[in-house]
Amino acid sequence: SLSNEELQSRIQKVRDEMGSKLLILGHHYQQDEVVAQADLLGDSYQLSQMAANSSDCRVIAFCGVHFMAETADILANRPEKLEERAGQRVQVILPDMAAGCSMADMAAIDQIEDAWDQLGEVLDTEDITPVTYINSAASLKAFVGRHGGIVCTSSNAQAAIEWAFARRSRVMFFPDQHLGRNTAMGMGITLDKMPVWDPFAEELGGNTAEALEQSKVILWKGHCSVHQVFRPEHVDLFRKQHPGIKILVHPECPREVFELADEYGSTGKIIRTVEAAPPGTKWAIGTELHLVNRLKQEHPEQEVHFLSPVVCMCATMYRIDLAHLCWSLENMLAGTPVNIIDVDEETARWSLVALERMLEVN
Ligand code: 13P
Ligand code: SF4
Numbered sequence: 001s002l003s004n005e006e007l008q009s010r011i012q013k014v015r016d017e018m019g020s021k022l023l024i025l026g027h028h029y030q031q032d033e034v035v036a037q038a039d040l041l042g043d044s045y046q047l048s049q050m051a052a053n054s055s056d057c058r059v060i061a062f063c064g065v066h067f068m069a070e071t072a073d074i075l076a077n078r079p080e081k082l083e084e085r086a087g088q089r090v091q092v093i094l095p096d097m098a099a100g101c102s103m104a105d106m107a108a109i110d111q112i113e114d115a116w117d118q119l120g121e122v123l124d125t126e127d128i129t130p131v132t133y134i135n136s137a138a139s140l141k142a143f144v145g146r147h148g149g150i151v152c153t154s155s156n157a158q159a160a161i162e163w164a165f166a167r168r169s170r171v172m173f174f175p176d177q178h179l180g181r182n183t184a185m186g187m188g189i190t191l192d193k194m195p196v197w198d199p200f201a202e203e204l205g206g207n208t209a210e211a212l213e214q215s216k217v218i219l220w221k222g223h224c225s226v227h228q229v230f231r232p233e234h235v236d237l238f239r240k241q242h243p244g245i246k247i248l249v250h251p252e253c254p255r256e257v258f259e260l261a262d263e264y265g266s267t268g269k270i271i272r273t274v275e276a277a278p279p280g281t282k283w284a285i286g287t288e289l290h291l292v293n294r295l296k297q298e299h300p301e302q303e304v305h306f307l308s309p310v311v312c313m314c315a316t317m318y319r320i321d322l323a324h325l326c327w328s329l330e331n332m333l334a335g336t337p338v339n340i341i342d343v344d345e346e347t348a349r350w351s352l353v354a355l356e357r358m359l360e361v362n
Pocket of ligand 2: 100
């Protein structure tokens with residue numbers, strides 16, 4: 001296998017040849033050598049905006065996970081952009097097709113449709129706004145678009161839920177129960193009004209008709225396996241061992257951890273929060289390991305800890321490496337493209353409706 005130096009120089013060759021026609025986007029959870037290759041880095045919301053605003057590029061190599069590449073394809077190839085480029089499509093490449101998201105996989109479109117049908121037996125679904133976290137397949141975004149709903153990210157979940165309540169009296173939020181619960185509780189909605197829908201339950205997602213009737217936000221039984229390793233005991237331990245430490249977490253963390261935190265936010269917000277803090281600030285950060293380690297390196301004037309004794313990283317984000325990036329870029333240049341993410345037209349059209357609402361509320 002090739003060394004990193006060789007891979008870097010081969011990637012550089014592709015860059016030299018393609019110039020501004022190639023845009024490499026990277027999520028903050030990517031490994032350092034991939035981050036070093038990215039033209040632009042961001043959280044999920046920022047990456048959506050970058051794809052939506054991309055102008056002269058013809059290829060986006062997406063260093064992140066599958067749902068992000070799908071979103072980039074939908075936004076970069078929306079009708080007004082295609083018109084601007086005289087019909088030329090932007091090809092979105094995901095360097096490794098196995099880079100999925102286990103949370104996104106916890107809600108399949110047939111499960112969502114089945115839940116919606118079952119809800120229709122006890123509630124008026126015309127009065128429920130579906131809200132999908134961006135960490136979901138394009139088919140779910142299309143479902144949400146068709147049913148008057150909206151997509152949200154971790155940076156605009158409250159704005160999206162407010163948008164939803166301005167239209168209808170209930171919200172169904174999927175797939176991440178933690179982001180849904182943390183956000184709704186921040187808006188004053190109590191737990192007794194937040195039943196959780198289990199797609200594997202016999203009927204009504206494991207709820208009584210009564211519980212659903214009094215619901216405000218129906219949560220989905222999904223979670224991020226990376227963020228669920230953070231526990232309240234870890235917060236207690238850090239507070240005991242490092243007086244004055246600040247706990248900074250991603251809202252995908254479970255409620256018990258989230259409610260003990262001093263600050264929270266998307267990956268982009270986490271970075272801005274550390275950047276804005278005075279030297280000597282102590283942090284225990286509850287989010288993916290690669291990002292926390294990078295913050296540790298980039299801010300030696302502060303004291304950055306990872307908020308768990310258990311090392312946890314996002315195994316699917318980690319699948320993207322220089323070898324896969326190089327291989328997919330060289331194939332693109334050779335005219336034998338691999339790993340193209342191409343959302344079908346009908347799905348893209350309805351997903352776009354829900355994504356444009358997301359971009360408008362924030
Ligand atoms: P953000 O970068 O939008 O905070 O998302 C975090 C995440 O888990 C991405 O999968
Ligand atoms: Fe999915 Fe969690 Fe990985 Fe993000 S960190 S891609 S939510 S599994």
